[in-house]
Amino acid sequence: MGEHQLDAVLSAVADPTRRAILDRLRAGDARVTDLASAFPISLNSTSKHIKVLERAELVHREVRGRDHVLSLRAEALGEAVAWMQQYREFWEQRLEALEAFVLAGDAGETGDAAAGASGPEASGTEPSDGGAR
Amino acid sequence: MTAAVTVSRRIAASAERLFDAWLDPAAIAQWMRRDDSGRPSVVVSDPRVGGTYSITMIDRFGENVHVGAYRVIDRPRELEFTWRSEHTVGIDSVVRVTFEPDGDGTVVEVHHTRLPDAAAAAVHEAGWTELLGRLERTMNGMEAA
Numbered sequence: 001m002g003e004h005q006l007d008a009v010l011s012a013v014a015d016p017t018r019r020a021i022l023d024r025l026r027a028g029d030a031r032v033t034d035l036a037s038a039f040p041i042s043l044n045s046t047s048k049h050i051k052v053l054e055r056a057e058l059v060h061r062e063v064r065g066r067d068h069v070l071s072l073r074a075e076a077l078g079e080a081v082a083w084m085q086q087y088r089e090f091w092e093q094r095l096e097a098l099e100a101f102v103l104a105g106d107a108g109e110t111g112d113a114a115a116g117a118s119g120p121e122a123s124g125t126e127p128s129d130g131g132a133r
Numbered sequence: 134m135t136a137a138v139t140v141s142r143r144i145a146a147s148a149e150r151l152f153d154a155w156l157d158p159a160a161i162a163q164w165m166r167r168d169d170s171g172r173p174s175v176v177v178s179d180p181r182v183g184g185t186y187s188i189t190m191i192d193r194f195g196e197n198v199h200v201g202a203y204r205v206i207d208r209p210r211e212l213e214f215t216w217r218s219e220h221t222v223g224i225d226s227v228v229r230v231t232f233e234p235d236g237d238g239t240v241v242e243v244h245h246t247r248l249p250d251a252a253a254a255a256v257h258e259a260g261w262t263e264l265l266g267r268l269e270r271t272m273n274g275m276e277a278a
Contacts, residue, residue, distance in 0.1 A: 087138045091243045095142040097164040098241070102146045102154055 009077065012056035017041065018049050022058060025072035032061075032068045141242035148232040148239045152209035155230060156180040167192035182206055186214070201225070216245070 012018055021035055030038075036046040050070065053059035058077065062069045144151060154160040157180075162173040167190045178186040180203060188199045197218060205213035209232050215225040226247045233240040 087245055087248065088140060091138065091140045091245060092142075094165060095140060095144070095241060095243065097166070098151065098154060099142065099144045099146075101160065101164040102144060102150055106146065 008056040009058065012052050012058055013077070015049070015052075018053055021046075021049060021053065022072060025059065025070060029069050029071045032070060035070070138245040138248065139242065141240055143235055143238050143240045145238040148209035148234050151239050151241055152212065152232050155212055156206070161186075161188060166190050167197070179203075180206065201228075205229070 013022070017039060020039065024030060024035060024038060032046065032050060033043070035050070036043040039046060041049075050059060050061070054061060057075075058073055060071050060073050062071070154164065156178065158176040158178045161176045161178065165176070165188055166172070166174040172191045174191065175189040176186070178184070180186070182203055182205065185200065185202045190197045190199070199216060199218045201215035201217055203212075203214045204227070205211055211229065211231050213227065213229040216228045217225050224247075226245060229244045229246065231242045231244075233242070
């Protein structure tokens with residue numbers, strides 16, 4: 001998933017109505033008309049929300065005859081979780097580096113200082129398109 | 134999982150020493166950087182309340198610019214600043230760092246809050262936590278495979 005796609009997911013789930021739609025779809029597939037009647041908003045407004053969810057690839061629409069049936073595609077949310085998790089890893093690695101930096105300084109101005117500051121970082125493996133930055 | 138990310142680490146150094154390493158541009162350049170380039174970050178910092186900073190981390194994908202402003206500078210106990218990058222979807226998140234003396238060392242705790250409202254809202258929603266947790270496990274499983 002690219003950055004733009006992640007942005008789309010985060011924007012999509014920022015809205016309470018869209019979260020409610022996703023929550024409803026967790027229980028099972030639903031027709032657009034069912035969703036419109038389940039929420040205190042117009043069919044037109046519901047359609048707009050659904051389009052946002054479709055663009056974020058959180059919802060899949062299948063046309064069955066006259067019905068438009070929506071189903072949840074939860075994979076994209078996993079990216080949002082990964083995005084949060086990357087921040088945890090980012091700060092854990094930074095605190096390790098802080099420790100190495102400070103302890104290297106305590107040891108005096110020896111040749112260890114530079115290696116100590118970068119040593120713990122070298123073992124980290126990064127996701128292919130980078131972690132939280 | 135919660136909307137905020139909290140990590141902590143006990144480090145065998147004084148709170149003053151650690152606190153200063155968060156504000157001194159030369160120190161930040163050394164430890165606040167991406168893992169894989171070995172190159173120090175480029176840091177510009179005006180460490181006073183209301184002052185701003187920028188940290189440009191360099192990795193194999195290019196440069197990542199982080200900017201923010203200092204909100205609390207209470208040496209050597211607490212530091213708080215805003216944190217914005219393209220990865221925070223262009224909005225300010227808030228990083229609060231506390232320094233708690235612990236024997237001959239200090240527990241440094243980082244609370245990263247107000248991560249983009251969207252992600253925060255998603256994980257706040259009751260019922261979503263379970264789903265997100267399951268997705269996370271699934272994802273981790275795939276990564277491990």
